[in-house]
Amino acid sequence: MSYKHLFFDWDHTLWDFEKNSEHSLRKLFKDLGLAGLGIPSFEDFYPLYSVINEQKWELYRKGEIDKATLRASRFKETFAHFGVVADEVAWTLEQCYIEETPYGQHLIEGTKETLETLAQRGYKMHIITNGFTESQTIKFTESGLKHYFDLLLCSDEVGVNKPDPKIFRAALSRTGAERKESLMIGDNLVADCVGARNQGIDQVFFNPKSLRHTEQFTFEITRIPELLDFLK
Numbered sequence: 001m002s003y004k005h006l007f008f009d010w011d012h013t014l015w016d017f018e019k020n021s022e023h024s025l026r027k028l029f030k031d032l033g034l035a036g037l038g039i040p041s042f043e044d045f046y047p048l049y050s051v052i053n054e055q056k057w058e059l060y061r062k063g064e065i066d067k068a069t070l071r072a073s074r075f076k077e078t079f080a081h082f083g084v085v086a087d088e089v090a091w092t093l094e095q096c097y098i099e100e101t102p103y104g105q106h107l108i109e110g111t112k113e114t115l116e117t118l119a120q121r122g123y124k125m126h127i128i129t130n131g132f133t134e135s136q137t138i139k140f141t142e143s144g145l146k147h148y149f150d151l152l153l154c155s156d157e158v159g160v161n162k163p164d165p166k167i168f169r170a171a172l173s174r175t176g177a178e179r180k181e182s183l184m185i186g187d188n189l190v191a192d193c194v195g196a197r198n199q200g201i202d203q204v205f206f207n208p209k210s211l212r213h214t215e216q217f218t219f220e221i222t223r224i225p226e227l228l229d230f231l232k
Contacts, residue, residue, distance in 0.1 A: 003202070003231065005177035006118065008149075009162075009186030010129040013206050014111045014224070015139055020104025022046060028096050032089060039082045049078045061130055061161045061191055071098070102138035107145075108208075110225040115148045117228055126151040128171050128184070130161045130191060151175055162188070163195025183218070185227065193217050 011017040029035070029042045039045050056074050059065045065073075075090040075097075118125065125148055129136050133154040140146050151174055155161040158170045172179065185204040186192025193203040194215065202218040210222055219230060 002181065003183045004124060004181040005175055005183070006123050006125045006231070007128050007171055007177075007182060007184045007196075007201075008125065009184075009188065009192050009206075010127050010136060010139065011131055012108075012187040013185065013192075014108055014115075014145065015104075015143060016106040016108050018050075019106035020101055021050075023104060023106070024097060024101040025049070028093055028100070032093055032096070034089075034093075037079070037082075037084045037086055037089065039079070039084060044082075045078065048081055049075070052078050052081075057130075061163075061188075063161065063164075067132060067156065098135060102135045103142050104139075105142070105144075107143065108224055110223060112145065114225050114227055115145060118231060119148055121232065123231065124175070124177075125149050126153070126171060126175055126177075128153050128162060128167060130155045132156055162186075162191040163198065165195075165199055168196060168199040168201060183231075189213055189215060 008014055025046060026042055029045060034045065035041065053074050056065065056070045060067070060070050071094055072091070075093050076087060079086055079090050115125065127140070127149055129152070131154060133156050136152065136154050140152050151171065153167070153171050153174065155167055158167045160166045162168070171177075172182065179200045183202045183204060184192055184196035185206060187206045187208070189205060193205045196203045197217065204219040204221060204227065205215075205217045206224065207220055208222050221227065
């Protein structure tokens with residue numbers, strides 16, 4: 001198959017969400033004095049928050065909660081697991097987190113070198129993300145990767161999240177890409193890969209943890225530089 005358009009997910013695929021999030025929250029945990037509220041340590045706080053945050057994002061991807069609910073509840077519920085009721089502090093943490101985290105500089109290993117080579121090989125590259133526009137725009141600019149891409153399409157611009165067909169159709173329409181010449185690359189098995197497959201778009205499942213599954217995708221990789229093995 002000869003591809004011309006590469007559609008990438010952003011968080012967890014190119015931008016290292018875990019490292020940037022942890023770095024930001026470790027600083028805020030100290031700055032806001034969360035240990036003084038009764039949370040034993042950052043090492044207790046962060047893993048629990050990560051689980052709750054992913055649960056909230058899964059509900060958001062399914063359209064079961066909106067952005068405001070996600071933002072208002074994730075830290076509040078994390079606090080509650082430690083028996084801490086401090087809604088004002090939880091909201092301050094949320095606001096600071098949203099303001100600071102997008103400036104993180106950690107990328108998935110091999111991202112910049114891979115994008116540079118793909119650009120040299122003539123591929124047109126784009127981003128389709130379920131992240132919030134106000135955060136993703138900053139990440140996109142501050143990452144140093146913006147110049148590689150022709151389109152940043154955030155789900156809240158379209159009004160639906162991946163894997164909804166509407167966001168894939170919007171991406172194709174805005175880039176002038178045909179399905180047969182397009183490839184979707186992402187770490188989320190359902191949102192990125194099943195969503196693209198359902199629209200007749202070939203897929204690359206980025207599976208760095210080698211998670212077991214029963215789906216059949218066009219390609220599967222564990223490292224971003226592996227894209228260069230078949231995108232000549």
